[in-house]
Amino acid sequence: MQKKSVQAILFDLDGTLVDTIEDITDALNSVLTLEDMPPVDSEMTKRVVGRGLRNSIIGAVALGGEEFTSEQIDRMYASMMEHYRKNCCVKSKPYEGILPLLEDLDRQNIPLAIFSNKEDELTGEIVRTLFPHIRFAWVRGMRSDFPRKPDRAGLEYFAKKHGLAVENLLYVGDSEVDYQTAVNAGCKHILVSWGFRRREDLARLSASNLVDSVEELQEAINDLQ
Incomplete structure (x- = not known):
């Protein structure tokens, strides 16, 4: 079990929030x-x-x-x-239930962010197009001057920028890269099974922190707050 006290939630983009x-x-x-x-x-x-x-x-x-x-x-x-x-947004769309989840978290004034290995300009374009009303505190994709996941630098940068302890961040993703990013940074994590990796592979990484639906993701987030 992971300790409570999540102060901000960061999401992977592709395969986690959006089916791209x-x-x-x-x-x-x-x-x-x-x-x-x-x-x-x-x-x-x-x-x-x-x-x-x-x-x-x-x-x-x-x-x-x-x-x-x-x-x-x-x-x-x-x-x-x-x-x-x-x-980049012709066929891509948020997974069912993701937009209401983000809207609910946003209403609670929980700092939300996106940290992706997709090129930064494309990450921003997709977020602006599909989530125009969500108040993300930080949206960062891959840049030549910034380490990509699974390097811990991105999560550490966000924590320092917002005056938070890294261990009080929650990172939500759908891959071994996302899992390793959270482990490297020493923060909490949740893996989702609806993305681009096989469920059995994710379960081998972190079975107790793996969810199969947006409803389960909401419950897991609530349990950590």
């Missing part, structure tokens, strides 16, 4: 087809996301049995970003 997998799959396929490679489906995409879109390309290329140079990956990444910037 179809838009990411379309963006990946927009570059794979240019390289005469077979397309990926959403289940394949789930296997390669979580560490930034450039790494998703590397993973998708590997799934196709290919190995490209760094220069080729850079070119594909630039092309993918051009497509995804224009189409």
Whole structure:
């Protein structure tokens, strides 16, 4: 069991708050087809996301049995970003129940934040589009001048900025990267099973802090307050 006294809640974005997998799959396929490679489906995409879109390309290329140079990956990444910037919210939507949950937490004046490994500009665009009325205290995606998850620096930065102790933060995510981020920072965590990783894999990491529905997530958050 985790001790109570959560003072702020930080969320992963993709696979936790928002189902972005179809838009990411379309963006990946927009570059794979240019390289005469077979397309990926959403289940394949789930296997390669979580560490930034450039790494998703590397993973998708590997799934196709290919190995490209760094220069080729850079070119594909630039092309993918051009497509995804224009189409990041075409099919993406919050998971059912997420918006009411965030609205309820916001009404309670609980500081809310998003910390993602998606590129910072895209993280901000998706949040502004899908959650325009939620008062997030901090929204941060991947930036070249800022360590990405699972580095603990992001959670420590947020805690220091808001005058909080890291151990009083709660981080909610859907992957092994999110779990390791919380462990590295020494803060509380909850993993959700509706995202991009298999439930059995998450259960091996943290079975007692794994939830299967937004209702269970709400209860788990309440238990920590």
